Amino acid sequence: MEEGKDMPFEKLNKFEEAELEFDNRAFEVAEGICKHCGEKLMNVVENKSILDGAITFHIIKLRCLKCGKEYLDLDQAEKYDFLLTLNKAVESKKALSFLTRKIEE
Numbered sequence: 001m002e003e004g005k006d007m008p009f010e011k012l013n014k015f016e017e018a019e020l021e022f023d024n025r026a027f028e029v030a031e032g033i034c035k036h037c038g039e040k041l042m043n044v045v046e047n048k049s050i051l052d053g054a055i056t057f058h059i060i061k062l063r064c065l066k067c068g069k070e071y072l073d074l075d076q077a078e079k080y081d082f083l084l085t086l087n088k089a090v091e092s093k094k095a096l097s098f099l100t101r102k103i104e105e
């Protein structure tokens with residue numbers, strides 16, 4: 001399989017950004033109120049695809065319309081962790097097959 005070759009770099013970078021953002025556990029909220037300004041949070045859905053779109057996760061985030069801060073509730077944070085783990089597994093598999101190909105050349 002030639003997968004991994006045509007994975008655009010910008011797509012990978014997006015995942016890294018998201019990972020940094022959601023690694024911060026302080027952003028988790030159990031109730032729909034902004035910790036920063038006490039405003040009611042709005043639900044927003046963010047779609048994250050892996051395996052070139054073969055699997056898409058719908059992550060529900062809570063966004064404060066006043067200050068723009070985004071939160072994940074606990075269930076969604078777990079889902080997001082799973083997505084990142086899966087994505088890492090896919091990437092390391094790709095890296096491995098790339099190395100194997102190099103050695104065989």
Ligand SMILES: [Zn+2]
Pocket residue numbers: 034035036037038039064065066067068069
């Ligand atoms: Zn706020």
